[in-house]
Amino acid sequence: MTLLARLASVLFAALLIPACASVSPSPARPELAGRVTFGGAPVAGATVSVIDRYLPSGPHVATSTRCADDGAFQVAVPAGSYYLAASGLFDGKPVFAWSGQNPVRIDSGKRWLGVKSVSMPPPARYEAGPAGKGASVAGTVRFKGAPSANAHIYVYASPEGNFKGMGYAMSPPTAADGRFAIDGLPESGYWLVARRRSAGGLTGPLEKGDLFGFFPGNPVYLKDGKSALVEIEMIEKEKALSYSEVTSGGETVLRGRVVDKGGIPQAGVYAFVYDDRVFGHQRPYGQSGPTGPDGAFAIYLDRGGVFHLGAREHFGNSPAPGERFGFYDGTPDHAVELPLSGKLEGLTVVVEPILPEGK
Amino acid sequence: MNLRPIFASAVSLAVTVALLVAGCAPLAPVPTGPGASSGRAKVPVRGLASDETWQGDLRIRGSVIVPKGVTLTILPGTVVRFEKIDVDGDGTGDSELYVEGKIVAEGTSARPIRFTSAESSPAPRDWKYLYLDLSEKSSLAHCISEYAFSGVQVHFSSATIRRCTFRHCVDGLRFSTADGRFEGNRMTGNVHGVRYEERNSRATLAGNEITGNRVGVFCVTESKGTATLRGNRIFGNEQYDFKLGDRQRVDIPAGGNWWGTTDPAAIRGRIFDKGVEADLGRVLLDPILQAPPEAVEGYGA
Numbered sequence: 001m002t003l004l005a006r007l008a009s010v011l012f013a014a015l016l017i018p019a020c021a022s023v024s025p026s027p028a029r030p031e032l033a034g035r036v037t038f039g040g041a042p043v044a045g046a047t048v049s050v051i052d053r054y055l056p057s058g059p060h061v062a063t064s065t066r067c068a069d070d071g072a073f074q075v076a077v078p079a080g081s082y083y084l085a086a087s088g089l090f091d092g093k094p095v096f097a098w099s100g101q102n103p104v105r106i107d108s109g110k111r112w113l114g115v116k117s118v119s120m121p122p123p124a125r126y127e128a129g130p131a132g133k134g135a136s137v138a139g140t141v142r143f144k145g146a147p148s149a150n151a152h153i154y155v156y157a158s159p160e161g162n163f164k165g166m167g168y169a170m171s172p173p174t175a176a177d178g179r180f181a182i183d184g185l186p187e188s189g190y191w192l193v194a195r196r197r198s199a200g201g202l203t204g205p206l207e208k209g210d211l212f213g214f215f216p217g218n219p220v221y222l223k224d225g226k227s228a229l230v231e232i233e234m235i236e237k238e239k240a241l242s243y244s245e246v247t248s249g250g251e252t253v254l255r256g257r258v259v260d261k262g263g264i265p266q267a268g269v270y271a272f273v274y275d276d277r278v279f280g281h282q283r284p285y286g287q288s289g290p291t292g293p294d295g296a297f298a299i300y301l302d303r304g305g306v307f308h309l310g311a312r313e314h315f316g317n318s319p320a321p322g323e324r325f326g327f328y329d330g331t332p333d334h335a336v337e338l339p340l341s342g343k344l345e346g347l348t349v350v351v352e353p354i355l356p357e358g359k
Numbered sequence: 360m361n362l363r364p365i366f367a368s369a370v371s372l373a374v375t376v377a378l379l380v381a382g383c384a385p386l387a388p389v390p391t392g393p394g395a396s397s398g399r400a401k402v403p404v405r406g407l408a409s410d411e412t413w414q415g416d417l418r419i420r421g422s423v424i425v426p427k428g429v430t431l432t433i434l435p436g437t438v439v440r441f442e443k444i445d446v447d448g449d450g451t452g453d454s455e456l457y458v459e460g461k462i463v464a465e466g467t468s469a470r471p472i473r474f475t476s477a478e479s480s481p482a483p484r485d486w487k488y489l490y491l492d493l494s495e496k497s498s499l500a501h502c503i504s505e506y507a508f509s510g511v512q513v514h515f516s517s518a519t520i521r522r523c524t525f526r527h528c529v530d531g532l533r534f535s536t537a538d539g540r541f542e543g544n545r546m547t548g549n550v551h552g553v554r555y556e557e558r559n560s561r562a563t564l565a566g567n568e569i570t571g572n573r574v575g576v577f578c579v580t581e582s583k584g585t586a587t588l589r590g591n592r593i594f595g596n597e598q599y600d601f602k603l604g605d606r607q608r609v610d611i612p613a614g615g616n617w618w619g620t621t622d623p624a625a626i627r628g629r630i631f632d633k634g635v636e637a638d639l640g641r642v643l644l645d646p647i648l649q650a651p652p653e654a655v656e657g658y659g660a
Contacts, residue, residue: 277402318536332424354536355517355561
């Protein structure tokens with residue numbers, strides 16, 4: 001069952017059993033709260049689904065709730081990590097939302113989320129695909145209803161990885177008409193996510209002003225010899241809120257500064273951690289936003305443990321000659337250890353250009 | 360519009376970080392099995408606190424790190440034996456020598472330096488590798504590195520490696536994003552004699568003998584010809600003398616090498632490139648050397 005269908009069934013169930021929406025959350029349990037909006041206006045009565053995992057048949061909704069007339073919602077959940085999605089009607093037309101903060105981590109207290117919805121696109125439809133090219137997907141990416149150029153569609157073969165990183169396949173940038181096409185895929189179910197980064201680039205955290213969209217019919221089953229046609233509407237990323245800014249619960253954070261060999265703070269560098277001493281080409285376990293003029297960084301993590309800390313200038317691919325790069329040198333293997341809901345502060349990472357001329 | 364998707368990289372560039380020595384006292388037992396050490400077993404790690412000079416017969420169990428700013432000097436005739444431990448159960452030994460500072464291991468033809476397995480019946484992958492990561496101006500000469508996953512790996516580093524022998528490993532010499540001079544070495548008995556991802560490397564691979572491997576030279580991906588391969592003897596490898604990875608779509612200049620014959624068709628038959636897979640780049644062979652290059656000092660340690 002697709003997310004679209006699952007959300008529809010949840011909405012139906014919620015209408016039948018309105019009492020469910022009126023149950024007050026236990027004050028002892030963590031609570032997700034926020035507001036669902038469309039174009040800045042509240043979506044009254046929207047259904048907010050808290051998805052704890054994906055099954056082969058589709059999302060598993062752990063719990064759900066309905067928004068009040070002002071679009072506000074609150075729902076108590078066990079501590080954990082969730083995807084938050086919403087659907088409803090605005091001006092009589094269906095809308096859909098996928099939280100830009102997914103996966104949402106909540107340990108205790110209340111976490112607040114602003115949830116921006118878009119017009120619900122039609123379900124995927126199928127036509128004959130290019131001959132001999134396996135399964136295909138094609139369609140249009142839009143922002144505020146207009147075709148969006150320079151967006152990429154990321155194809156994920158599973159929810160593992162939380163729909164981050166480069167995925168199984170990725171489209172070239174969309175043209176001015178917002179169109180994309182990807183073929184040569186093995187027949188299977190896939191999750192489709194669209195992103196457009198203002199600064200270009202293919203990977204790394206989205207910045208304020210970047211666009212992203214999650215197809216509500218995910219996972220889309222792509223059939224051999226067929227092309228699935230989809231439309232994906234994107235929303236604009238607000239300031240990337242840190243965990244501490246949206247929750248009153250405990251937080252696990254690494255803080256420090258990135259400097260050069262002479263101790264001068266380095267701006268525009270990302271600190272990162274891996275939970276394995278072999279980095280490989282995997283995504284970091286966590287990363288900071290770009291450092292400011294003071295070189296300060298903060299990495300918010302969803303658990304404690306041993307992490308290997310470093311910093312680099314760019315995301316994606318392997319570091320290139322000239323790129324500022326370095327590890328935390330307080331331990332031989334660059335490891336730091338912190339407890340859950342703990343802070344580790346005062347860390348220093350020294351970065352230097354890789355392979356500068358003459359060395 | 361029918362555009363090809365860009366498939367995500369699954370290439371492993373091991374930027375491993377840690378390591379431990381020896382030659383010194385045995386270290387604490389290595390935790391093994393599920394749940395060991397807070398859910399994740401750890402490879403013992405020892406970082407050199409200051410410059411060290413090694414000589415004689417040494418053993419390494421776990422990971423030894425030469426940190427940034429520290430120099431490890433290994434004297435001629437030294438034997439470094441890596442104990443076989445496999446904490447993560449991946450089938451490759453975890454003992455390694457990991458250099459982020461500088462290593463100077465310069466043996467002589469009479470007294471080479473040897474990096475080898477501590478096993479009585481050694482086999483490839485008994486230990487992990489000698490790894491240069493962000494290292495500056497490291498130097499290996501007259502070294503033998505054997506029975507490892509990689510005889511040596513060089514990444515984000517400047518290094519000179521000459522007259523060394525890399526044998527009985529998965530990868531003899533492996534590099535990416537390296538500013539290296541690799542000259543007069545012998546790679547034999549490995550799965551890949553040389554494996555590289557150029558990634559803007561300014562490496563020079565010259566005057567080496569690469570023979571008796573499963574694949575002589577394996578150019579995996581991300582290569583545009585900024586590395587130089589000239590004057591090498593690349594012949595007699597089991598499957599291919601030169602192979603391109605399945606995402607290497609750009610042609611690779613490889614002129615000025617000796618391929619064991621002057622027959623272009625016979626040489627082409629030993630190359631895995633566009634001639635086999637239409638999507639790949641081509642290994643550019645011209646000019647083909649018409650005779651084996653003279654080895655000024657010989658090959659290997």
